[in-house]
Amino acid sequence: MKSLIGELQSICERFPLAEKVMIVDEYSIGEQILESYTKQELHAINLNYKTVFNLALEQEELHSKKPIEVVEPIVGAQFIYRVLTKLKEDGALRYFQHMEINSSFSRSIYQTIHTLRMAGYSSENLSPTLFLTEEKGLDMLQILNNYEKLLHKHQHIDQAELFRRARQHGVTTSKSLFILQSDLSLTYLEEQFLHKHLPEGSRKLPLHPVFGIQIPERTSLRSIRWGGPTPLSYVYDQEYAKASRELSFFTAKTEEIELKHILGLIKRSETKLDENVIFYTSGDPYHTLFYHLSQKDDIPITFGEGIPISFTHPGQFVKGLLQWVKANYSVSTFIDLLHGGVLELGEGAPSKMKITRMLRDAQIGWSKERYVSQLNRKIEALLVRKEKQDDEEKRTYYDEQIQHHKWVVDWFKIRMNKLPALKEKMNDKATLKAIHYMLVNHCKTTSALDEFAKASMLEEIGKLLPYADESYGQHQLFEKLEDLLLSLRVLRSNPKPGHLHVTSYHKGLYHSRENVYIVGLDNRKFPGSSNEDPLLLDEERKRLGNHLPLMQNSGQENLYTMLQLFAQSIGSVTVSFCRFDVNENRVVSPAYVFLQGYRLVTGKKDAEFQDLKQLPSPLAPEELVDERDYWSGMLMDSKSANIDRKLVSHFANLSFGNHADQARYGAAEFTEYDGWVDIDQETFDPRKNKEKTLTAGKLESLAACPYSYFIQEILGVRPIEEMVYDPYSWLDPATRGSLLHRIFEINYREQKENEIKEDKEVFILQVAKDLIDQQKEVLPPTNDRVFQLEVADLLACCRIFIKEEERHLDSYEPAHFEYTFGVDGHEPAEIHLPTGESIMLAGKIDRVDRKTDGTYHIIDYKTGSTYNYAMNEPFKGGRQLQHWIYALAIEEHLKLEAGIVEESAYYFPTVKGLGERYTRKQDSVIRTNGFDILERLIDVISSGQFTMTDDPNDCKFCQLKAVCRRHFYHDDHLKVKQMDQNHEGLRRFKGVRAYD
Template identity: 30%
Template sequence: MDLIDRLYQKIKEDPLSPKMLIVPSYSQGHQLLERICERFGSVFNVEVETLQGMVHANTAFELSRRKIRFLEDEEAFWVIRQLMLHQAEADPHSYITQKSMVNPGVVRKVHQSLDELRMAGVCSGEIHPNDFSNESKGLYLQQLLDRYEAYLIEQALTDFAGLVEYCTPTADNTRFLLLQPAGWSRMEWDLIEKIAGSQLDIINFDEPFYSHARFSNNRLVMFRAAGSLAEVREGFRRMIAEPEPLDQMEIMLSDYERYAPVLYSQAEASGVPSTFSNGLPISYCTAGKAALAILAWIKEGFPVARLTEMLRSGCLQIADQQASAGDWIRLLEQSGIGWGRHRYAGILDSRQRRMGDGQQELGMKLHEVLQGWFDKLPEGSEWRPDLLLEWLGDFVEKHVPLHSSDDQNVKTAIQAWSTRLSGIRVGSMTPEWAVRYVTEILNGIRIRVDATPRPGAVHVTSIHNGGFSGRYRTWIVGMDERAWSMPIMQDPLLLDEERAAVSKHLQLVREQSKQFRNVRDARLSLICGELWLSYASYDPGERESRSPAFEMLQIMRLQSGDDTQDFSALERVLGQPYSVMDVLHPEERRSTYDEIDVWAQYLRDLSGTRDGWKAVSHAYPALAQGYLAQVNRQDERLSVYDGWLSTNKAGSDGILGQQAISVSQLEKYAACGLQYYFYSVLRLRPKEIPVFDRARWLQADERGTLLHHIYRLYLEEVTEFGTKPPQHDRRKLYRIVDQALDDAAKSIPAPSPHVQKKECEEIRRDAEVFYRNEEGKTEEPCYFELELGTPEGEPMELTLPDGMRVKLKGFVDRVDRIGPHEYRIIDYKTGNMKKYASAEYFSGGTQLQHALYSIAVEQWLHLTGKDIEARVTEAEYAFPTVRGRGEYVRRKQDRREELGDIISKLLDSMNQGLFIPAKDVNTCTWCKYQSVCGSHAEWMGNKRGAAVNAAVLGSLREVEEID
């Protein structure tokens, strides 16, 4: 008789007396009863129970009568943590001496060891430190267990081991049928014997599956694959090809955490309905993904990139009917926050003042939301997991779209954990530990848990829970030696030799492992019908080969009746490993699973009658387009793939349409037409997200803006806004510098005081360079950050020497009066003067600002009546910093006639749709579009000089030759 027969006989021995079937889990018990009913018909008077459930039911009244409360396991964890902290304070020379050592991993291990001691019936008085390899460790466990026992008594609590005291024998004639347990402790046996007494029957499993005669009647299929994904895909190919219903398949995983996500993704992709006995991690639903991501945001120091990633994936929403996720992403990326809790408020405050009306409203909403988050998060080392869970539950409820029941379950589980921990004295800790504890809690939550098989669906379970369903087909996945052998890992707090010395009731790790393995192997003998065995012969992640479990060889021997077969014979039976795109095995053995298998069929077709490239290009048009681009770029002629888009010339009446031109964009076009196209035509913006750098406070653009601000404020003050010659005063400059630095520190928090002090000193040295330059000048600064435009704020219209008219809008850093009706414009540069060589006046069209702004300022002075005889005769690029050494490049404004011709040729090239890459490949070195452009400038080298392209490139090449 097999296990099902023996269980049925026990139930039928006394049909009128109640029976209680004691099993490791309710799902196993119900599956066993279903199999009994399928084989013998209905049974009654049988109740399924676990040991824990039975004990709690038995002791509930007595605990209530004595006013004793049961201490849940998760509560005990936090109690032990607090006791460990107290012990570290009380005895600085103990085994765990510092609070920093009381981390989640250590607490969990100590909790496990104390639980094992309690379940073995060992009390603190029975522990002798000299029984341990390290007496300090033994003394520590003895003292900690003593503290724990005292705590239980003081607080009127009991844990599971202590329930023996409150158990009472069953009063009726209930028969207890105990399914053969594995690794039970002394207290577990005491509990069931005290309740059941002589009414206890232990039902053992059959002999191990690999030596069971009936098991050899199963139809056997074995295969191996090159990786876990390939293994699962091959199983699905076979599963879909079989005529039997899918709900006749049970899949048992030797490594559930490793294989369950792979199985889930393949089942979803192929539309195979499936249930998972142990469920799935919460990362497989929106709420769980959002909760884990926001914890990572806190752990990593609040980087903006985490928030934008969440917005893109749709697991974060900021309620606003007028703004999309893209609007919030752009606002966050352009804010310059980057990272750091204290950067959010300061930087958003300062950015809002410079935003337009529409952006300002969004900025205020974003500031309100983020400030609400930070207000509820603790500071310093005052973090607590219960408070963080409460914050997390509120975040999920308000800012995560809850689309499914899984999302709702995750939200409910987080709130339940928050409530549960709020009644426990958790204690304060660092944010890193609080996040780690909460992350562990979240990783323990499961979604889509179906403990028992569901009709119409494949059932996925672990190797430790499976084998009870009675389904016709069973597939054991991951049957490699490492996963199957259950390796023995010594407990560092309770070594086997120490266990033996402390108590005979403390189970040795090697004995526990042996028991679990024996029960597992015996339980699998319940499998009947068709059995698939598979394993991954190669682990791509660890880049190592794997061997099959010895049990695979034993099963092959059992079926063949040949005990002399070895692993070489097993290798021959298994054949070549299957791969994700499998081309080494006959296709008639499996069905076509997905498009990967379709392509594998093409590759297996050796007849040569199919046109592979035609099939690929038809299936993937984007790939065909890329190939076409490659062919055209290798051709001598210019094409759309080189940046020549069209020949659609815009009509012109002397004015460039009605649009204002930007000098910087004209210069950008002259330097690299493709960069201009990305930025100004397609309006693609490189991501300007600051990267956390412990050694840096201000970004380059922030530093430059700050110096411009300081120089302007100082000159405005000492010239009374340009109305008087400057009266220089170093103290005034230092006061302005200090105030500007204080304002910057409030809006842009520094990574550390040391870094802030260092950069402040650098800015003061830059200001000193600026002061020394200004002190010896005789010119009169008169306009600062002069806006070029009409009083109504519209672009001003310029007339160039050749009669061309353009609309221009911009700012000039500074205008100095250098003589009667004679002026010089100045543009501050905070870098070095390398690219501003004095011999390169226009530098191939890449330096037009000095000439165009000179004309603009001159005409502005005329139009506004500020100086109707004004002449701007010089333009200067000034470098008033330590890096620039206070130098300058000054250019006489005596080549204005050429300016119109240069602008005309550049605009003509634009109107031809010519946006080719840079002539100088060095321009690409610091280009922010490198990731989309690649080596395009190098490819264009030969085409620039080809005669066939001379007419198209004529205007642009003429400009490039102008110095």
């Protein structure tokens, strides 16, 4: 910067009173140059800065009689999106006919059109023959033509048109002295405008040279005026380079350690934060890491390129809102939004947990219309319950519940009227208005950053609304809105006093801070790939000319910019890279410029990459930035350390957890951490507590995995049951199974009670269609195609059922349907054990048939596949007890003689099951073995020794994996625990497994 400051000082001293205007690429550059100048305690009168765009705008406004509306980039991209969608629908595209019109593609096309127009091309002078294929050229031409028509229709001009107009006004009459930034980034039209606009005598600010690389070619206005060299001008010129104290380097294992090491260096240097600047080669992951460090440790940081809006509450709110609409207003998605801490409900709202419970209990599932209707049904049910109560306290409770439900109903009624319905085609403007309304009224903000992010989103939506008249497919629209709103960046800032500044190295050429840190100098991030732009290839750029930059030169341009940053720096420069990619689990190599820096610092001109592997790369930062660094350092220390007991006392949960882990995964004995509890037998043993009823399902769960039974039946832990929106299915397996059960029950019940004589297939199909229509009202399908597919499957199951029943009914007559005991007010069945004790049983038997010889046959419908069922495995290690349990229950409940239930069957009247029947003869062997299994299982409960299943296949569809964590056990270690001879309950369980 010394050459630049010296030249600027000379100009200011020579022309003290004249207005001096610096022409810069960005306002931030002008601000940095002025800051560097004034830091030297130099005085400047009438020294300002402007961009080329602002010069052109001033010139046009001076001569124009009408207000000038330069199209915003976001609106220009919207125009291109509309153009592409229309051309695609009309079949007018040729080269791009197979491309999906999405936001990303549209934005890329917009950038290409902007590049072409700034290079001086329009629909009038762009020849399709300049492209590699004429089809591509013709597509570009008609896209450009339609874009220009939209600009004209809405009375806008773009930047290209602004420069064309401003150029016509000739040389400025201003008496200002113009000073050009070296290496200006100018397009063809910008350069043409400056040639016409600038008077003779304009000056140029110098840059320090860099040696040893080929300098990219520049035109006169974009050229570089060279100043004197600095020690870091020779990084790539090792022949003349000397070891430099200004440059240092380090490596780190992860990006987080890399950043924390820099904070440690700043701390040890005892410099102020605003004397330091950090440049990155790629924003990801440094943005995230720096932001979280700044928030967690209250470090004042400014971000030159801003931060992703997803870091803010408004960003998370809009993301959650779009997910909710996309999921057809699924309750589970709304609950995620509700508990995300970003939704402001308003005054008088019930607690989040109460609202969650209400929504789940109301069985809404999804669809915006069902929130109000289902909650109103719940209110009606609560009113009925209240009227039946005589207890005043319970009536008051129901009143409170009703008021809470009414508040939620009113809230959703208003909001659902504002939100769009999920349709195949959705209107862009209506959806944007809904997001705008929800942002204004219900987005929770907790900081100035949140307020700024909210205002930014509202501003972007406001820019688009006048031009968002189109309707798009729902997936297309959501992808567009997510790309538009969630790709925004906020909190862009120039360096501020008292703040550490973080930005891209591309924005660092004119900084004035003494200590420079450059992170991310690995060969993946720098100098970057020189991939071609597929929409405008380098060969096409050469044909088009007009200073269009070639993508093959981008790597060289990046290297030149980095070396300029080295040379321009006024103090120390520290470079670093991360050695390991934790996401891809692989080692990362440094960039070549890092090696050159190493050679310069060490004086080893012949050093190679192999030498860099010897550099230290600690696994934990040297300076403790947060408490995690302390523990990381302890773990990385090669010496074992005894942690002071007083320290451990502050982390009791860690101590308890460590003890539990040792007992679970270290000890060979079966312990309380593996499922051994001091059980209250009077409460949980069904032989002693006659109010404790068992079911076949609970007993099968106990036999499959006693630990699962313990979690659900002893601890009372239940998986959350909620209907999850799935655009590719309508009914979940449980609901589908219940529907088929009802169809089969009503089919037989009505035929028997009303003596129906019509065609049985016609009759069951009509029953099915009626019940399907009822189910559709209760739970609307996600779309018509999914609905039709699932209806076809349900009807196919009904046809299989009738066809198989024709053969079955030659020997059987249906006697009972959905026979219930122990639930819904029915007395339980009492099962007498061989020991003389008894247990109470509850359940519901799908069907009981009477055979012609007077014996009974029990049928249990299974609506899945026949997987896990076999003819020669009646008990399957205790996992299939229903056939035997139901045989005992029906005999006891109907007061039938023992053994009259001759057989039980699992019947699979489905497409997957192919009408299979797995029949279990209820002979003496089955009954004897069944009683032995039953007593062993009850002994497991009584012992309080609830081991985990010995077969990991039982865990495949278990919903309690996160609680149980069986997968943390080594299989052999778990087997040793289950063989512990000191526990009777374990032996009893092993006996159950002996039965096939």
